[in-house]
Amino acid sequence: MKKLIIAVAAVAFLASCKKDYVCECVSTIPGVANITSDLGKQSKDDAETTCNALDVSVGGIGQDCTAKEK
Numbered sequence: 001m002k003k004l005i006i007a008v009a010a011v012a013f014l015a016s017c018k019k020d021y022v023c024e025c026v027s028t029i030p031g032v033a034n035i036t037s038d039l040g041k042q043s044k045d046d047a048e049t050t051c052n053a054l055d056v057s058v059g060g061i062g063q064d065c066t067a068k069e070k
Contacts, residue, residue: 007062020070021047025054025063 021039037054039047047067056062 001011017044018042019044021051021067022070023047023051023054023065023067025051025065027063028057028061029063035063038070 018041020041021044022040023037025035025037027034042050044067045046050069051065054063054065057064
């Protein structure tokens with residue numbers, strides 16, 4: 001019984017670590033709109049990795065993306 005309680009507590013803890021995130025991308029190109037993408041429920045590290053992959057910059061022109069909790 002003790003092992004079951006520990007297992008349930010561990011699953012509950014891990015499930016609570018995942019939250020809803022969005023990726024906000026700010027464009028440095030004049031006239032181009034900023035973009036917000038829903039990343040869904042995931043860990044903070046996964047959200048940051050996914051969002052950072054959308055960063056684009058060529059000669060200071062592009063977009064800077066940041067993961068934020070919904």
